[in-house]
Amino acid sequence: MSTPAAKGNVLLDVRGLRKSFGGLVAVRDMSLTIPARGITGLIGPNGSGKTTVLNLITGELHPDQGLVLFKGQNIFGWPPFRINRARIARTFQLVRVLSHMTVQQNVMVGRMFGADPTSPSLAAQDATELLKRVGLGGRDAVLAGQLTYIDQKRLELARALATRPELLLLDEWLAGLNPAELQIGIDLIRVIGRDGIAIVMIEHVMEAIRALCDRVYVMNAGEKIAEGGPDAVLSDPRVMRAYLGADHAAA
Amino acid sequence: MGVLFALGAVALALLPLFVSSYIISVFIVLYANVALATAWAFFSGTTRYISLATAAFFGTGIYVLAVAHVYMPVAVALALAAVVGFLVALVIGLSTLRLRGVYFVVFTFGLTELVHQVINWWDIRFNKTASRYIFTDVSNTSIYWTLLAVALIAIVGSWYVSRIRLGYALRAIGEDETVARHTGVDTTRVKVICFALSASVMAFVGAVLALRYPYVDASIAFNSNWSFQVLIAALLGGPTRPWGPAVGAIPLVMLSEFLAGTFPHHFGIALGLCFVVIVYFLPGGVAPLLERWWQALRAPRDPGATHTPFSSRLAARLRAGASRLEAGGRT
Amino acid sequence: MILFEVFLNGILLGGSYGLIALGLNLQFGVARILNLSYGEYLMGGAFTAFFAVMLWKVSPFLSLLVSLPIAFAMNWLIYRYLMVPLVRRAPDQDALDADVVLVTFGLLFICQGWALVYWSGDLRGYSFLATPVHILGATVALNRLLSFLGACALALGLFYLLRHTRFGAALRAITIDPVAAGIVGVDVQRTSALAFATGGALAAISGMLISMFISFSATTGVEYTLKALIVVIMAGVGRVTGTLAAGLLLGVVEALGGYLIDPGLTIAINFALFTLVLLLRPTGLFTRA
Numbered sequence: 001m002s003t004p005a006a007k008g009n010v011l012l013d014v015r016g017l018r019k020s021f022g023g024l025v026a027v028r029d030m031s032l033t034i035p036a037r038g039i040t041g042l043i044g045p046n047g048s049g050k051t052t053v054l055n056l057i058t059g060e061l062h063p064d065q066g067l068v069l070f071k072g073q074n075i076f077g078w079p080p081f082r083i084n085r086a087r088i089a090r091t092f093q094l095v096r097v098l099s100h101m102t103v104q105q106n107v108m109v110g111r112m113f114g115a116d117p118t119s120p121s122l123a124a125q126d127a128t129e130l131l132k133r134v135g136l137g138g139r140d141a142v143l144a145g146q147l148t149y150i151d152q153k154r155l156e157l158a159r160a161l162a163t164r165p166e167l168l169l170l171d172e173w174l175a176g177l178n179p180a181e182l183q184i185g186i187d188l189i190r191v192i193g194r195d196g197i198a199i200v201m202i203e204h205v206m207e208a209i210r211a212l213c214d215r216v217y218v219m220n221a222g223e224k225i226a227e228g229g230p231d232a233v234l235s236d237p238r239v240m241r242a243y244l245g246a247d248h249a250a251a
Numbered sequence: 252m253g254v255l256f257a258l259g260a261v262a263l264a265l266l267p268l269f270v271s272s273y274i275i276s277v278f279i280v281l282y283a284n285v286a287l288a289t290a291w292a293f294f295s296g297t298t299r300y301i302s303l304a305t306a307a308f309f310g311t312g313i314y315v316l317a318v319a320h321v322y323m324p325v326a327v328a329l330a331l332a333a334v335v336g337f338l339v340a341l342v343i344g345l346s347t348l349r350l351r352g353v354y355f356v357v358f359t360f361g362l363t364e365l366v367h368q369v370i371n372w373w374d375i376r377f378n379k380t381a382s383r384y385i386f387t388d389v390s391n392t393s394i395y396w397t398l399l400a401v402a403l404i405a406i407v408g409s410w411y412v413s414r415i416r417l418g419y420a421l422r423a424i425g426e427d428e429t430v431a432r433h434t435g436v437d438t439t440r441v442k443v444i445c446f447a448l449s450a451s452v453m454a455f456v457g458a459v460l461a462l463r464y465p466y467v468d469a470s471i472a473f474n475s476n477w478s479f480q481v482l483i484a485a486l487l488g489g490p491t492r493p494w495g496p497a498v499g500a501i502p503l504v505m506l507s508e509f510l511a512g513t514f515p516h517h518f519g520i521a522l523g524l525c526f527v528v529i530v531y532f533l534p535g536g537v538a539p540l541l542e543r544w545w546q547a548l549r550a551p552r553d554p555g556a557t558h559t560p561f562s563s564r565l566a567a568r569l570r571a572g573a574s575r576l577e578a579g580g581r582t
Numbered sequence: 583m584i585l586f587e588v589f590l591n592g593i594l595l596g597g598s599y600g601l602i603a604l605g606l607n608l609q610f611g612v613a614r615i616l617n618l619s620y621g622e623y624l625m626g627g628a629f630t631a632f633f634a635v636m637l638w639k640v641s642p643f644l645s646l647l648v649s650l651p652i653a654f655a656m657n658w659l660i661y662r663y664l665m666v667p668l669v670r671r672a673p674d675q676d677a678l679d680a681d682v683v684l685v686t687f688g689l690l691f692i693c694q695g696w697a698l699v700y701w702s703g704d705l706r707g708y709s710f711l712a713t714p715v716h717i718l719g720a721t722v723a724l725n726r727l728l729s730f731l732g733a734c735a736l737a738l739g740l741f742y743l744l745r746h747t748r749f750g751a752a753l754r755a756i757t758i759d760p761v762a763a764g765i766v767g768v769d770v771q772r773t774s775a776l777a778f779a780t781g782g783a784l785a786a787i788s789g790m791l792i793s794m795f796i797s798f799s800a801t802t803g804v805e806y807t808l809k810a811l812i813v814v815i816m817a818g819v820g821r822v823t824g825t826l827a828a829g830l831l832l833g834v835v836e837a838l839g840g841y842l843i844d845p846g847l848t849i850a851i852n853f854a855l856f857t858l859v860l861l862l863r864p865t866g867l868f869t870r871a
Contacts, residue, residue, distance in 0.1 A: 058433060084435040098426035109423045112416050113435035120416060163435055301683055346857055350864055352676070353616065356683055357815065358856075360618060361808040365849050372846040475804070479691055486684070519695030526688035530681055531667065 011036040011167055011198050012088075017056055017066035019049075026052045028222040030066070034167065039189070039199040041209045041230065044219035045243050050202045051093055053219070054169050058090050059083045070167070087115045089165035091156045093172050093202075099145030106144050107131060107158045114163025127162060134158045134188065150181050154188075161192070168192065170201040174208050186211050206234060218242065260403055267392045275395050279463070281504045282398035283456050287477070288484035288496030289405040290452035293412070294445045296490030297421035300352055304343075304359035305481045307366045308336045308450040310473035312457025314370060317383040317467050325387055329458045336454025337447045344443035367473035374469065382468035389462045397459050402497070405452055409493035421445060476519065480507070483526050489538025498537055587720035588841040589834060594722060594730040596833020598792050600826035601733035602806060603813035604740060605784030609657075611757045611820040612777035615665055616679060618686040620810060621803030622693035623653045623782045627789025628798050629701060635708045642710055642790055649786045657782030660689070661775045690804070697800035707797035725794035732791050736784065741822050753777055757820045805849065812856045816867050828867060831855075 012034040019027040027049040034040050042050050055061040057068055059080040068075050075083055089110075098106050107127035112118060118126075131137055134154040139147075144155055153173060160168060174185050186208050193199050193212070203209055209216060209230050216233045218226040220242035226233050233239055267275050287305060295302050312332040319328040347358045374383075412418045420441045423431040432438050461467060480503060488499025510518040529536070602624065609617045627649045634645035664685060672678035711725040744750035752773045755763035764770045789806075809832065817828035832855060839851035859867060 060429075060433070079437075079439075080432040081435050081437050084433055090433055092430075096427050096430050098423055098430060101422060101426060105419065109419055109431070109436070110434045112419060115435070117416075117435070120414065120419065159430075159434060299680065301680065303687065346861065350860060353679065354815065354860055354864070356616075357808075357811045358853075358860075360811070361804075361849065361853060364804060364808065365853050368847065368849045372844065372850075375846070376844070476691075479687070482684075482687070516695045516698040519691050519698070523688045523690075523692030523695060526691070527664070527685055530684045530688070534681075 009036045010034070011071060012057070012200075013067075013069040014053075014057065015067040015069075017053065017068070018064045019052055019056055019061060020064060026222055027056065027063075030219070030222070030224055032217050032224070032227070034198055034200055036166070036198055037193075037196060038214040039193045039201065039212045041213035041216035042200055042202045042219065043204070043206075043209060043216060043233075044225075047221075048219040048242075049222040050219055051171055052222075054090060054171055054200075054202065057083075058088060058169065081113070084163055084165075085113075085115050087164060087166040088169065089114070089160035089163045089167070090169040091153075091160055091171055091173050093175075095149070095152045095156055097144040097147070097152050097155050097159075099143065101144060102140060103131060103136060103142050103144055103147070103155055104128065104140035106155055107162045110159040110162030111164075114165075116164050123162075127158075130158045130162055131155075134161070135184070150177060150185075153177075153185075157188070157192075161197075165197060167198045167200070170199065170203075172202055172204065174201075174203060174205045182208070210234070260399075263399055264396065267395050272391060275391050277504070277508055279391070279395050279398055279460075280507070281500060282395075282402040283460055284481065284484055284500040284504050285402040285497045286398065286405045286456045287453055287481045288488070288500050289402070289409055289493070290449040290456075291481050292485045292490035292496045293405070293409050294421075294442075294449040296485060296496075297418075297425050298442060298445070299425040300348070300355050300442065300446075302359045302446070302449075303356065303478050303482070304362040304450075305453055306473055306475050306477040307359075307363040308340065308453035309457035309477050310363065310469075311336050311339060311366060312454030312459075313461040313464075313467055313472040314383075314469070315454070316458035316461040317385055317472075320385060320387060325389055325462070329455060332458035333451040333455040336457075337451035339454075340447040340450030341443060344446045348442040348446060349439055363473050363475050363478060367469050370473070371469040382466060384466050385461060385464060387462050391463075394459060394462055398456065401452065401456060401459070406493050406497060413493060417441065417445070476522075479519075479522060479526070483522060483529065486526070486529050486536055487533070489536025489541075491535065492538040492542070495536055495538035498541065585838075585841075586718075587722070588837050590717065590720050590722055591726065592834035592837025593830060594726045594833070595837060596830035597730035597733040597826070598788060598829075599809055599813055599832050600829025601736055601784065601791070602788040603810045603817070603825045603829050604737060604822065605781040605788065606807075606810040606814050607817075607819060607822075607825050608753075608777045608781035608784065610814060612753050613661060613665070613774040613781075614669075614675065614678065614760070615661070615682050615778060616686065616811075617778075617781075618683060618807060619690040619693055619803075620686075620781070620785055621805065621807030622690060622697070623657065623785035624789035624792075624806045625697065625798060625800065625803040626653060627786035628793035628802075629697070629706070629789075629800075630786075631790040631793040632706050632708055635710060642708075642794060646787060646790055649790060650783055653786035654779045654783040658775055658779035661778040664689075665778070666771065666775075690807075694800060694803065701800050703800055705797050705799045708793070710794045712795070723795060729791040729794060733788070736787065737822065737826050744822060749773070749776075754820075808849070809852060812852055816856065816859045818867070824867070831867070 010033050014033070015031045017027055017030040018025070030049070030053055032040075042053070044050055052061065056063050059075070059078050059082070062077065070086060070088060075086065078086070098109065104124060104127045107130055108120060108123040111123035111126050112120060128140055131140060134157050136151060136154050136158065139151070144152065147155060157173070170189070173189075174182060177185055182205065189199060189201070189212055201208070201212070213230050216228065216230050217224055218233055218236075218239050225242060226236050226239050263278075266278065287309065291302065291305055294300070315332040315335045316328050319331050323331070343358065343362070347355045412421070420431065420436045423434070423436055424438050424441060428438055457472070464471070484499040484503045485496040486499065487503065488497060489495030506521070507518065510521060606617065606620050609615050609620065627645075630649035631642035631645040634640050634642050665682065668678060668681045668685065672681060711723075711728060713724045714721045715724050715727055744754055752763065752768045755766070755768055756770055756773060756777075760770050813825060813828045813832055816831070817824035832852065835855050836848055836851050840848055843851070
C-alpha cells in the first residue's frame with residue numbers, strides 16, 4: 001500500500017464506469033487514467049456527472065458496471081474509509097468541516113485515521129505543521145465553524161492532506177473565490193502537485209485549468225466527450241458546444 | 252481538577268459509614284442514574300444518534316440477573332448481564348447503524364416494547380410464569396459501592412475516551428459523518444462498538460439494581476420511564492462533557508424522591524415539561540454554562556468560549572434522515 | 583379456509599394501519615415533524631369512543647364530534663407554538679429532526695402521564711357491531727369491516743384532496759421541496775400547520791375506528807406510533823398509495839405471523855418485517871429507486 005509510483009506510471013485506472021439512478025443514467029461508460037504525478041482536470045457543464053465519478057471512485061456510491069483500479073488493485077466495493085486509507089483523499093463541493101471542533105482537531109482527525117494512523121499527540125504536531133503549509137498557521141485553536149469561507153476550504157485541504165494521500169481529488173475547490181484568493185489557491189495546488197501528490201480537479205474555473213493541468217477530461221451528460229491538453233480541449237468545438245449549446249458553438 | 256475528583260470519590264466511598272440506610276438508598280439511585288446517563292451520552296451525546304432504548308438494555312440486565320442468579324454466583328450473573336447487553340446491542344447496531352440516524356431512532360423507540368413483549372411471551376410460554384423472585388443477601392452497602400464504582404468508571408472512562416483516537420472518531424461522526432467516512436474513520440465499527448459498550452454498562456446497572464428488588468416481572472423491568480429520565484439527566488446536565496450527565500442526574504433524582512413515590516404519573520408529566528423546557532431554553536445543557544462560570548471565576552482567560560447548543564450540533568445525525576426517507580439509500 | 587380468514591382479517595387490519603400511517607405521513611412528509619407522540623391522539627380517539635359507548639350510551643362514531651376537533655386543534659396549536667420556534671431556529675433539517683424527536687418524546691410522556699392520571703392504566707374495550715359477516719366463504723366481524731371501509735373512504739378522500747384541490751397541490755409541493763413551494767407562493771407555515779393538524783385528526787379517527795375491536799389502555803399509544811413509523815418508512819415518505827399498500831402488508835404479515843407463530847408476538851413480527859425492509863430496501867418498498 002505504501003510503494004510510491006514513479007511518474008508516468010498509471011496510478012488510477014478507471015474503465016467503463018456506469019451509474020444510473022432509477023431511470024437516469026448519470027455516468028455512462030466513463031474511462032480515465034491518472035498518472036502518478038501531475039494534475040488532471042475534469043470539466044464539463046453542470047450535471048454532466050463529474051461529482052458522481054468522484055463519488056464512485058471514493059466509494060460513496062457503487063458503480064453499476066466498470067472497474068476502478070488504484071495502483072493495480074481493484075477497489076470496487078471498498079468502503080470510503082478503506083479507500084481513504086489506501087491513499088485517495090477528497091474534498092467536497094460544498095465545503096464540509098467539523099464545525100464545533102478546533103481547526104487543529106479537524107486536521108488531527110485526518111492524520112489519526114488516514115493512511116498512516118497515529119496517536120493524538122503526534123497527530124497534533126503534524127496538524128500544526130500542515131496548517132502552516134496551507135496558510136492557516138497560528139489558528140489552531142479556532143473553532144472550524146467560525147472560519148471564513150476560504151479558510152474553511154484551506155482547512156478541508158489540510159485535512160485531506162493529513163490522510164497522506166497519493167491521489168487527491170478536488171471537487172470545485174476553487175469555486176467562489178475572488179481573484180486574489182484564486183491566485184493563492186492555484187499556487188497552493190501547484191505546490192501540492194509538485195510535492196508528489198497526483199491531483200484530479202473538477203473545476204469550472206478555466207483559468208485554473210489552463211494554469212495547472214497537464215491533461216483534461218471533458219464530460220457531458222455522463223460521457224467523456226474529449227480529452228487532451230488544456231488548450232486543445234478548451235478550443236475543441238465539441239466542448240464549446242457542450243458548454244454553450246449548439247447555437248453558440250462558433251469556431 | 253483531578254485531585255478534587257479523587258477526594259470527592261473517597262468521600263462518597265466513606266459515606267455509608269456515617270449516614271442512614273435511607274440516604275444510602277437515595278445515593279444508590281443517584282449513582283445508577285449517573286452511570287446510565289453517562290453511558291447514554293458516551294454514545295448518543297457524541298455521535299448524535301439518539302437512542303431511546305436505555306430502558307431496553309437496563310431491563311435486559313435486570314432480567315438476566317433475575318434468571319441467572321439462581322444458577323450462578325451473583326458476581327457472575329452481573330458479568331453475564333453486561334455481556335448479554337453488549338451482544339444484544341451488537342446485533343441491533345449491526346442492523347441499524349449502517350443506516351442513517353432516523354432509522355436508528357425509530358428502531359430504538361420501539362425496542363423497549365419489543366423486548367418487553369418478547370420476554371413476557373417467552374416466560375409465559377416456556378416457564379409458565381410472568382415474574383421472578385430474587386433471593387440474594389447482598390447488602391445495601393455493597394450495592395452502594397458497586398454502583399459508585401460503575402458511575403465513577405463511566406465518567407472517567409468517558410473522559411479518557413475523549414482524549415484518545417476513539418473519542419475523536421466519535422465526535423467526528425457526530426459533527427459530519429460523511430467527512431468522517433472519507434477521512435479514514437471506520438464509522439460503522441466505531442458506532443457499533445460504542446453503542447454496545449454503552450448498552451453493556453446500562454445492562455450492568457440494571458442487574459445491580461435488581462438485587463434490591465425481591466420480585467421482578469417484565470413490566471417492572473422494561474419501563475420506558477428509564478429511557479426518558481436518563482435522557483433528561485444527560486441533556487439537562489450537558490451531554491458533551493464527561494461530567495455533564497452526572498450534574499443533570501442530581502436534580503432529577505432529588506425531584507424523583509419527592510414526587511415519584513406519591514404522584515408517579517404527575518412525575519411523568521413534570522418530567523415531560525422539564526424536558527420540553529430544556530430543549531427550548533437550555534439546548535447544550537447546564538455544563539457549558541457551569542464551565543464558563545468556573546473559568547470566569549478562576550481567570551478571565553478565554554472570553555470567546557463558545558456555547559454550542561446540542562440540538563444545532565445534532566446536524567449530521569439524521570442528516571440525510573428525512574431526505575433519505577424520500578430518496579432512500581444507505582452507505 | 584382458516585388461513586384465508588386470517589389473511590382477510592390481516593387485510594382489514596392493514597387498512598387501518600394504512601390510515602394510521604397516512605396521518606403520520608402528513609405530519610412527517612409535509613410538516614417535516616417526526617411526531618413520536620402521534621399515537622397518543624389515536625388513544626385519545628379510542629378513549630373518547632369508549633366513553634361515548636360506556637358512559638353516554640351512544641354510537642362511538644358520535645364521539646368523533648368531540649375527539650376530532652380536539653385532536654385537530656391540539657395538533658394545530660402544538661405545531662404553531664411548539665414546532666414553529668424549532669423550525670425557525672434550526673440551521674438545517676437534521677438539527678430540526680433532533681430537536682423535534684426530543685420534544686415530541688417529551689410530549690409523549692406528558693400525554694401519557696395525563697392519561698394515566700385521569701384514566702388509569704387499566705385495559706379498556708367495548709363491544710360494538712361485533713356481528714359476524716360472511717365474505718367469500720370467510721367470517722369476519724362487522725366492526726373490522728367497517729373500520730377497513732372507513733379507512734378506505736378516508737384514504738380515497740385524501741387522495742382526491744391531494745390530486746384535485748389547490749390545498750392538496752400545496753401539500754404535495756411542500757413535501758417535495760418546502761423552499762421552492764414557498765417561492766411559488768405557497769404559505770408554507772400555514773399549510774404545514776393545517777397538514778399537521780389534519781394528521782392528528784386522522785389519528786383520532788383511526789383510534790375511534792380500531793377501538794371498536796381492540797382493547798387498549800393509556801399506554802397503548804406507543805405501539806401504534808411505532809406501527810405508523812414502520813409503515814411510513816417502509817412505504818417511503820409522502821406517497822398515499824404506497825402508504826396504504828405498506829399498511830396492508832404490515833397487517834397481513836402481522837395476522838399471518840400471529841396465527842402461524844404466536845399472537846403474543848405482534849411487535850416482534852412488526853419489527854422483523856421492519857428490519858427486513860431496512861436491510862433489503864431502505865429506499866422504501868414503493869418508491870422509484
